[in-house]
Amino acid sequence: MKKLLVVVAILTVSFANAQAFSGSGDQKFQVGANFQSHATGLNLSYDYGLGENISVGVSSSYALGISSELQDGVKDPFGNTLIEKAGFDDRFDLKARFNANIGNVLKIDENFDLYPGLSFSLKNFGGHIGARYFFTSGFGIYTEAQFPIAKYNSDDLTPAEELNNQFSMNLGATFNL
Template identity: 50%
Template sequence: MKKVITLLFLVTFGFVNAQEAFKGKGDIKVNVGANLQDGGSGIQGSVDFGLGENFSFGFVANYILGFDNFNGFYHGSADVYHDAEPDFSDRFDAKARINANLSSVIGVKELDVYPGLSLGLHNFGGHVGGRYFFTEGFGVFTEIGFPIAKYGSNNDPFYHLNNQATFSLGASFNL
């Protein structure tokens, strides 16, 4: 019962003291969290810089820590893989991105919903995310990313690691 009361208190406190999620020009947001996808999971870090009332640009990087090893033949290749692991270039991705920050449009200043586009090492893609700030400096975020156009050829078993839909969640900080 104490845990339920504590949780209700924290949730109520967070909603009562919520702060503005996106202030516009000059605003800087940093997100750090978990990145979840098919075949692997890892960490994601991003930074967004406000350029106007509803527009920001930034950078995002992902690194896959846990992954599924590959055994067998890949796409009819004559090469057989035995317990193969992805190399650094398969595990790491970095992207530049732009966002449309919609908190003032939807009328909820504590919630920043931001669809956007990204151009990265592995693909051109899109994302939809949201941030909610409990205090002036701390909040939570969640984001879904997806490729629109993939680079390279599908000739190794780890090509899909940075060329698929991803789900991220974690902490957001206001600088």
């Protein structure tokens, strides 16, 4: 009986239709953790399919856990600020993004999508490369690497300004809407 249940479970999973990107009108919502130097936080993103392999969307990150120097600021014994405290504007970033969804071009798996892309954020012009895998038609996991290409502030950035303006990784859940 146990063997029969295992076979039925495997067949049920193998016949599940969980397409990663379906083209025009496809909608994805992602929520996950954001990891970067001196901070961890929350990442939310939404993508909308415009064509067979093109989507646009928005992404937002907020640094929750930051290093103690950025949380409190650092002053020398004379009261001069050495490291500024990171404020809301340093912790928050909002991005408009463009993705090339090439999972179906690579033909790795119907449930897998690889999406390189570009983004315009409040902090920089950047790029990202992400991958998502769907276990069911509505739920999957994703990972994404984000990196700045051109920073808007070309001067030396303070440690607080480096938040959301450096290489970061996201990991979390993705949903079909």
